Amino acid sequence: MGIRTHGGSLAPGGVVGDGRYRLLAQFGIDERGGAHLWRARDGQLRRDVALTILVGDPADVDAARQGRRTLERAAHAAKFTHTSVARVLDVLTLGNGISSSEGLLGIVVSEWTKGTDLIDLVNEKRIAPSTAARMVQALAEPVERAHQSGLVLGIDHPQRLRVTPDGHLRLAFPGPLPDTTLRDDVKALGAVLYLLLTGRWALPGGPPAIPAAPRNQTGQLVPPHVIEPRVPQEMSALAVRTVSDGGQGGIRTSAAILRVLDRVAAEEERTRKQPEEVDPDGTVWTTKKPVKDAERRRKLALGVSALVIAAVAALAWAGMMAISFFQDDAPSGPPVNLADETSEQQPQDNGEGGGDGDGDGDGGRTTPGEAITPADVTVYNPEGEGDSVSEAPLAVDGDESTSWATDQYQQQFPAFKSGVGLIAAFDDPIDLARVRILADSPGTEVEVRVADSADPALSETRTVAAGALDGPRTELTLDEPASAEYVIVWLTSLSGEEGEFQSELTDVMFLPSA
CATH class of the missing domain: 1.10.510.10 (Transferase(Phosphotransferase) domain 1)
Structure with missing residues (x-):
């Protein structure tokens, strides 16, 4: 049996709200608060609306109080607008659109959502x-x-x-x-x-x-x-x-x-796989268009360039051998030791070694042996979840086509939290003198901090340098070199504008004292 209301029952065809809204179809019941969810027709404005009808006995003090609280919260939500939230059009209460004879505590009227x-x-x-x-x-x-x-x-x-x-x-x-x-x-x-x-x-x-x-x-x-x-x-x-x-x-x-x-x-x-077809001869093919992969094109170009250089070198060597073979006069002067000559042309070892210790070089972006590659890099966010955790190592991989980015924030730090960053761990303490950052995120404020543990509280870290990213390449220099096993690149202000604050670090290099 339906709940009796003014002029009918809480069933299709019934009317509520002093007869203004005719019920069309019910879409559910939230039993926790006695909220019946209906599609209805507004007889005055001739449009469909969504009704959240609070069913209960107005004489029940506790139920009436709970109903009033729900209606108050709905009235506050009427000020909020977003495409993913139906707009609250009206809130009906006892004596204001709802009569005590309807057996209702209130109604939230909102725009109808098609779909x-x-x-x-x-x-x-x-x-x-x-x-x-x-x-x-x-x-x-x-x-x-x-x-x-x-x-x-x-x-x-x-x-x-x-x-x-x-x-x-x-x-x-x-x-x-x-x-x-x-x-x-x-x-x-x-x-x-x-x-x-x-x-x-x-x-x-x-x-x-x-x-x-x-x-x-x-x-x-x-x-x-x-x-x-x-x-x-x-x-x-x-x-x-x-x-x-x-x-x-x-x-x-x-x-x-x-x-x-x-x-x-x-x-x-x-990573979603594209459908593939197999020819009778076993050849696999697909109708998928080639992916415009900048990294793949870069590697292909480098490979082709290397092949061309090798071919030119081979032709030059063959030409020199031919000239030497047909030349009649023997070279004058003492014999030349090519090994000794090559040794003299090499740069002198300055004690820093010929590489960064990991054998992968620095892609021409820094002097060999200058940057120290950390053993591990993770997102540092002592206030909760980290930003793009799985992408943290991309900030130190030496590849300018990859990067680590923060999440996008609607408000600038410290409105939501005080900051976010990366923590680099080294196998042994380093004498840190500079931190070089490649990034296209102007306005980003950065602090370089050092710590004694892998998961320190922010208060347990020490700031040794600070500055803003004002170009594609920024170098933060410490007043004095600091010995540290854990170094934090801490972002206290993000790049961007209101509602779209985000920073992206292409590469971070940790440079020791000379």
Whole structure:
């Protein structure tokens, strides 16, 4: 039996909101707060709207208080605008659009979101991991922006979300529950990712239309890649760690999720295999267009150049041998010891050796033996998740076609955190005199710090040099050489403009004293 309302029942065809909104179809119930989710028709403005209807007894003091808190939070959310969040149009309360006879505590009216119900989508098919990453990424962006303003969106129920015609996830039924926190929004992002990858919901209070996520004997979530082997392990770990409360290294910010999702989705798309065809003679071919790979072209050009030089050298040698063979007069003067002559033409050893110790040279960017290659380089971020962790070694690989980049931040440091950087570990302490940075990130403020351990707190490090990156090549010189086994390149201000702050380091070289 439907719930009685003014002029009818909470069923298709019924009207609510003093008769203004006619109910068309129900899209779910969030049982945790008695929130019924409906599509309705606004009789005054003749448009479809989404209604989050709070059902309860107005005489129940506790229920009425909880309902008022939800409506207050929805009213605050009306100030927030983002394409991935349905705009709140009105909030109806008892005595202001809701009569006590309707058996309702309030209604949140928002614009209607065209598209597909998220539950219908996941029940129909599994989503490709790269697509799932992009969908959650688009939802994580408004969560991050809302959290920076102190707002909770309340996305922790799958029936509150819809998929737009262009494939984006959207919060279609705003109205966060009274006790929903910022952390609940973040956990919901992990749960949505888990749902897209496995078809299961990983948080309590989910709808009966989808099964709950399985857990092991210790109560921990079963990773998505165990259920769906095609899921990349890094994406699987992200979903579990985001939903987790700590036992599995929980991720606590939407910014951290955005960083990982961007990297994982890009890597998954890059490594996706193209269809191949095999000719009868065994030749493998594909219709895929050649990849415009700058690094591959550079190596090919170098190889061709080396081949041409070798060919010219061979022809020159053959010509000299022919001249020597047919020459009648013997050379005058004492015989020349070519080994001695070559030795005299070589540069004198200045005690620094002929290389950087790793045998791979420095690509012509620094004097041989000058830069010291660290044994290991990792992202240093004592305040949480690191930025582009897997790409940290690219900053010291001597290859100017690779780089390490920070995440993109909406606000400049230190609004979100005090900084981020790289920590280089050396097998033995070095006498550090200079740090040379190749980067096209003007305005980036850098501090060079030294530490006594591999994972120090920022207060346990010591600043030995500082400056700004004002060109493609910047050298920070220490006032006095410092003996250090661990060196930190710490970014305290990023390049870019409002909403798009990001810095990228192409190469970092650690130079000892002469």
